[in-house]
Amino acid sequence: MLLVYLWGDLFTCLLVPLFKKFCFNIKNMKDRLIEFILRARRNTYASGGGKVTPSLKDSVQLEYTEDDFMYRDVYFIGNSIFNGIEAVYFEGKVVWSMSYFGDMKNLTEDEADKILRKALIDNWNTTRLWNDVQAEYDNFIYVCKAKGSIDKMSGVEEILKEEEAVYSFTFNGGFIG
Numbered sequence: 001m002l003l004v005y006l007w008g009d010l011f012t013c014l015l016v017p018l019f020k021k022f023c024f025n026i027k028n029m030k031d032r033l034i035e036f037i038l039r040a041r042r043n044t045y046a047s048g049g050g051k052v053t054p055s056l057k058d059s060v061q062l063e064y065t066e067d068d069f070m071y072r073d074v075y076f077i078g079n080s081i082f083n084g085i086e087a088v089y090f091e092g093k094v095v096w097s098m099s100y101f102g103d104m105k106n107l108t109e110d111e112a113d114k115i116l117r118k119a120l121i122d123n124w125n126t127t128r129l130w131n132d133v134q135a136e137y138d139n140f141i142y143v144c145k146a147k148g149s150i151d152k153m154s155g156v157e158e159i160l161k162e163e164e165a166v167y168s169f170t171f172n173g174g175f176i177g
Contacts, residue, residue, distance in 0.1 A: 030150050030175065033069070033096055034129075037088060040064040040071035046120035059084075080105040086173070095177025096150070106166035107159065115140050115159055115167075129153065140166075151175045 044050035044062035054061035054074065062073040068091045075084025081103055088096040104112045119142040123133045130153045133144040139161060146155025152174040159167035 029090070029095075029177075033088060033090070033175070034150055036066060036069045037071065037086075037096070037129075039066065040069075040088070041120060044071065044073055046117050048117070075100075077109075080109075090177060093177060096173065096175050098153070098171055098173025100169060100171040102157075102167070102169040104167045106161075106164075112159065112167055115142060119144075130155070146171075148174070 040050075043064045050062040050064050050073075052061050052063050056074060056076075059074050059076050062071075064071045070089040071086065072089070073084060073086045075082050081101075083101045084099070086098045086100070087094050107115075115137050118137055119133070119135055122135060123144075130146045130148040130150075131144070132146065133142070135142045141160040142157075143160065144155060144157045146153060148154060154172045155170070157167075157169035157171070158165045
């Protein structure tokens with residue numbers, strides 16, 4: 001009986017605080033991760049920065065590093081279709097990723113880039129996360145419909161011209177660390 005009592009005290013005194021600390025650290029890390037993803041996107045595609053020599057043939061690769069975090073966006077583009085993956089590393093280990101596929105057959109790449117970069121800069125804290133966003137740019141309407149959280153998210157992004165979709169983009173991702 002004394003052994004059970006002592007084990008209970010040991011568990012309460014040692015393991016419960018460690019578990020609480022671990023849970024706090026995961027929540028704190030996820031908050032930092034969200035903030036980092038938002039800054040990384042602003043400093044790469046949205047601003048036209050971060051381009052590095054790609055590790056995969058015929059791809060485009062963007063990177064951004066800050067403290068223990070590193071963001072990498074690798075994508076392929078051709079025939080007005082593109083697909084890719086964003087990944088975030090923390091202390092050298094992948095902790096979050098998002099895959100995506102886009103179709104811009106009814107827009108030029110320059111038109112799409114102009115609208116998307118503006119939308120990503122203007123709505124930097126909500127776009128391509130788990131929030132719904134809508135904005136107007138000249139005679140185009142940018143719409144992002146998404147759901148989820150940092151743990152698991154998905155969404156669809158469109159650019160409309162005269163109420164017709166001229167660009168589409170789907171994404172799925174989440175916390176894997």
